[in-house]
Amino acid sequence: MGTKVTMRDVAREAGVSPMTVSRAFKQDASVNAATRALVQQAADRLGYVYDATAQTFRAQRSGFLGVTLPSINNANFAATHRALTLALAGTDLQLLLGITNYRVDEEERHVRQLLARRPEAIVLTGGHHSDATRKMLSVMEVPVIEIWDLPSDPIGHVVGFSNAGAMSLVVDHLATTGRRRLGFLGATDDTDKRGAERRRGVAEAASRHGLPDVLLLEAGPAPVSMSDGARAVDAHMDKLRGLDALVCVSDPVAFGAMMALQRHGLCVPGDLAVTGFGAFEIARVACPTITTIDVGAETIGDLTGALVRDVIAGRGAHHARKPVEVRPGLLRGESS
Amino acid sequence: MGTKVTMRDVAREAGVSPMTVSRAFKQDASVNAATRALVQQAADRLGYVYDATAQTFRAQRSGFLGVTLPSINNANFAATHRALTLALAGTDLQLLLGITNYRVDEEERHVRQLLARRPEAIVLTGGHHSDATRKMLSVMEVPVIEIWDLPSDPIGHVVGFSNAGAMSLVVDHLATTGRRRLGFLGATDDTDKRGAERRRGVAEAASRHGLPDVLLLEAGPAPVSMSDGARAVDAHMDKLRGLDALVCVSDPVAFGAMMALQRHGLCVPGDLAVTGFGAFEIARVACPTITTIDVGAETIGDLTGALVRDVIAGRGAHHARKPVEVRPGLLRGESS
DNA sequence: TTGAAAGCGTTACCAC
DNA sequence: GTGGTAACGCTTTCAA
Numbered sequence: 001m002g003t004k005v006t007m008r009d010v011a012r013e014a015g016v017s018p019m020t021v022s023r024a025f026k027q028d029a030s031v032n033a034a035t036r037a038l039v040q041q042a043a044d045r046l047g048y049v050y051d052a053t054a055q056t057f058r059a060q061r062s063g064f065l066g067v068t069l070p071s072i073n074n075a076n077f078a079a080t081h082r083a084l085t086l087a088l089a090g091t092d093l094q095l096l097l098g099i100t101n102y103r104v105d106e107e108e109r110h111v112r113q114l115l116a117r118r119p120e121a122i123v124l125t126g127g128h129h130s131d132a133t134r135k136m137l138s139v140m141e142v143p144v145i146e147i148w149d150l151p152s153d154p155i156g157h158v159v160g161f162s163n164a165g166a167m168s169l170v171v172d173h174l175a176t177t178g179r180r181r182l183g184f185l186g187a188t189d190d191t192d193k194r195g196a197e198r199r200r201g202v203a204e205a206a207s208r209h210g211l212p213d214v215l216l217l218e219a220g221p222a223p224v225s226m227s228d229g230a231r232a233v234d235a236h237m238d239k240l241r242g243l244d245a246l247v248c249v250s251d252p253v254a255f256g257a258m259m260a261l262q263r264h265g266l267c268v269p270g271d272l273a274v275t276g277f278g279a280f281e282i283a284r285v286a287c288p289t290i291t292t293i294d295v296g297a298e299t300i301g302d303l304t305g306a307l308v309r310d311v312i313a314g315r316g317a318h319h320a321r322k323p324v325e326v327r328p329g330l331l332r333g334e335s336s
Numbered sequence: 337m338g339t340k341v342t343m344r345d346v347a348r349e350a351g352v353s354p355m356t357v358s359r360a361f362k363q364d365a366s367v368n369a370a371t372r373a374l375v376q377q378a379a380d381r382l383g384y385v386y387d388a389t390a391q392t393f394r395a396q397r398s399g400f401l402g403v404t405l406p407s408i409n410n411a412n413f414a415a416t417h418r419a420l421t422l423a424l425a426g427t428d429l430q431l432l433l434g435i436t437n438y439r440v441d442e443e444e445r446h447v448r449q450l451l452a453r454r455p456e457a458i459v460l461t462g463g464h465h466s467d468a469t470r471k472m473l474s475v476m477e478v479p480v481i482e483i484w485d486l487p488s489d490p491i492g493h494v495v496g497f498s499n500a501g502a503m504s505l506v507v508d509h510l511a512t513t514g515r516r517r518l519g520f521l522g523a524t525d526d527t528d529k530r531g532a533e534r535r536r537g538v539a540e541a542a543s544r545h546g547l548p549d550v551l552l553l554e555a556g557p558a559p560v561s562m563s564d565g566a567r568a569v570d571a572h573m574d575k576l577r578g579l580d581a582l583v584c585v586s587d588p589v590a591f592g593a594m595m596a597l598q599r600h601g602l603c604v605p606g607d608l609a610v611t612g613f614g615a616f617e618i619a620r621v622a623c624p625t626i627t628t629i630d631v632g633a634e635t636i637g638d639l640t641g642a643l644v645r646d647v648i649a650g651r652g653a654h655h656a657r658k659p660v661e662v663r664p665g666l667l668r669g670e671s672s
Numbered sequence: 673t674t675g676a677a678a679g680c681g682t683t684a685c686c687a688c
Numbered sequence: 689g690t691g692g693t694a695a696c697g698c699t700t701t702c703a704a
Contacts, residue, residue: 006681017691022683030689047475052452054681057393058696073414081408085435094449097433099421113430116388139383226621252617259623281588282618285562287595342697353675358699366673390697394680 005048014042025050056118065093065308066114066122066142070102070192071223075280077125079297080147080304084123087305093120093312100125102192102222108133115140120312123304127151127160128193143311147300149194150323157311158323159303163194164201166293166328170247170275171205173291173330179244179273182206183215185232185257186249192222195249198277202247215239217246219253229256237264243272245336251276251283254290258335273336288334296326341384350378361386392454401429401644402450402458402478406438406528407559411616413461415633416483416640420459423641429456429648436461438528438558444469451476456648459640463487463496464529479647483636485530486659493647494659495639499530500537502629502664506583506611507541509627509666515580515609518542519551521568521593522585528558531585534613538583551575553582555589565592573600579608581672587612587619590626594671609672624670631664 007021014021016035023029024039031039042048056062065088069077085095096117098110108130114122115136122142127149137144137155144156151158174182182202190196199216206214217239219232229248233240233256240246240261248254254276258268268274268288276283279294303324347354352371359365360375367375378384392398401424405413421431432453434446444466450458451472458478463485473480473491480492487494510518518538526532535552542550553575555568565584569576569592576582576597584590590612594604604610604624612619615630639660 008681018681019683019691020689022681023690026683032689035689049472049476050452051454051681053389053392053398053454054696055683056389056696057680057698058682058684060696062389071414072408072417073411075409078407078409081435094453095433097431099417113388116386117430118387118389136385140385226617230621256621259621262623281562285566285592285595287598344697354697355675355699356673358697359674368673371673387697390680391699393682393696394698394700396680 005046006051007048009046010039010043010048013046014039060118062118062120063092063094064096064114064117064119066096066098066111066117066119067125068098068100068107068110068114068123069125070100072099076278076295076297080125080301083298083301084305084308085301087302088308091309091312093308104128104130104133111136115142121145121308123147123308124155126193127154127158129155145304145307145311147304148295149197150325154321154323157307157321159300159307159326160323161295161300161326161328162201163197164204166277166295167198167201167247168205168208169293169328169330170277170291171202171209171211173332174245174247174273174275174336175206175209175211177273177336179336180211181215181242181244182211183217183240183243183246184249185217185219185229185246185253187220187222187224188218189221195222195224198249214247215243219249224249224253226252226256226259229253230260231256233257233260233264240266240272245273245275247275249277251278251280251290251292254292254335255282255286258286258288258290269334269336275336279331283331283333286335291333291336292331293328294331295328299326341382342387343384345382346375346379346384349382350375396454398454398456399428399430400432400450400453400455402432402434402447402453402455403461404434404436404443404446404450404459405461406436408435412614412631412633416461416637419634419637420641420644421637423638424644427645427648429644440464440466440469444472447472451478457481457644459483459644460491462529463490463494465491481640481643481647483640484631485533486661490657490659493643493657495636495643495662496659497631497636497662497664498537499533500540502613502631503534503537503583504541504544505629505664505666506613506627507538507545507547509668510581510583510609510611510672511542511545511547513609513672515672516547517551517578517580518547519553519576519579519582520585521553521555521565521582521589523556523558523560524554525557528585531558531560534585550583551579555585560585560589562588562592562595565589566596567592569593569596569600576602576608581609581611583611585613587614587616587626587628590628590671591618591622594622594624594626605670605672611672615667619667619669622671627669627672628667629664630667632662635662 011018100107219228276292283290283292436443555564612628619626619628
């Protein structure tokens, strides 16, 4: 593990006690400015690098914030991650990231690993977890923040939105513009719980508007991609000709579907409206631009960061833990 | 930090010594199967969670692999990350990730933070670093692997490819198909060193083919997006009409550019060929599909994982450190 | 196969 | 403003 220079060595080199070295490396500690400079120089001469493990161990404070994300390659989760990082700038918190690939078993593995590092708090993307995960979290009594969902049985804090509710914005818009026969294009399985929620939201909203049953089209196992969207359209062209609108689980899927529809000679939105979800860049750059839902991924990161600071500072730790609800918005594009 | 159950408590509960508990939690250690079961039950009863910080501290082995990535929202870096994670499955290594936003100063901050956790090794995406970063890494004597580049002055191990060389595949293809007047669309600044290398590669290859000077079109500060590509085309339509081909720094930029070109009534590839870089999904789904370079992001992750295992196991640590070179390939699409 | 003792590098606590 | 002492929870080392 490289160098073995410790505070002891720096202390000797600087002619002070290890305690003074320790203080010199803290922001606020009371150390004479001259002494601090002396220590700093000694440390530089010896190539001393602070040992955060020893600090964590002694101070019983890890400085880690555990975070799980379903995917690393997703503009929305990336935006939440970035906003969270920015909101925590100035603290000494370090993110410890686990990518779950939308799977609860992988989430469980990561949570186990995270807990062994004694994080100050844990942020879980999504509100669906294994029993073992819930058990571990409750035993450790670590503050938990679930984001990107409004779980019916939250573990602790929540910063999220209703995926089903967001989809009703889309269906309201379609119904209002005279589209009656809707299709939904999403994953085959329910690995991605948020995708499943969106499907449920579409069905419910359609029924509320008195529209015929929504035609469910399957694009393969989650997470579904542009290509999956295109392939699904190729496979279901016959059924699609009878529809007024195709509601897609995400913008990439919507884009893939749109490309395939155009290849098959269908005009969007003339023959068929298409909608996406997530306000990905592709939605504004595609031709036609895609009607979509902006879920406020960045806002989720901001609010989560603020909540983490509060929780760790001890404020609000024992509050009512009322879920923080973010309001998604409809971004109307040319595709509907 | 939650529960305070230690091995001591588990030992008392199970009626054995702490040492036996410690051994029971290791894979290979020699513990009677019955004893181990006893310990496991006691641990479960008490809700004991292993403390990796204490282990790290005592064993002087962190189990961390430090990794920096320029961006979290990029299919290629995500693929490298995923492949690296898979290649390290079965080890007890935990990735400690730092996102640099393509900036050496942010990389320096992350490296400083990573080193304080005493990682077993550090993987840096990109071959360009601040002096302070290089200094810290050399002082700590931590194994370093630079990936996604072939640095002229590598710190340690290297798994990468030549960005300039990859671009010559594109220019060779364009020259062969009769395109003579080339433009390059990329970032204004050189924050993204790999983008700058690609630009250099295009210029050199064009000159080698005896083509006229490459027209440089600027799409704004790195990283450049779909929208940046589209905006740049809007801004430079006059110059573009004189070109045979537009070489873009990445697939998203190429797609944005293509959308804008079509809006302006230019036909791709009839009036103008367009090429991208990175084999993003958009390249195969766009219409027309985009000619691009597959850099082998996954292969980089695989090879890096294998190298990390070797380096940590002590094998190859003092080898000649010959750079591992990955060979990018041209994927011809309909856009050229 | 199991146990006892020592100590990893830092900081909380108390003294001056 | 500075220093001495003890301790955080585990594993290395040695002994039984």
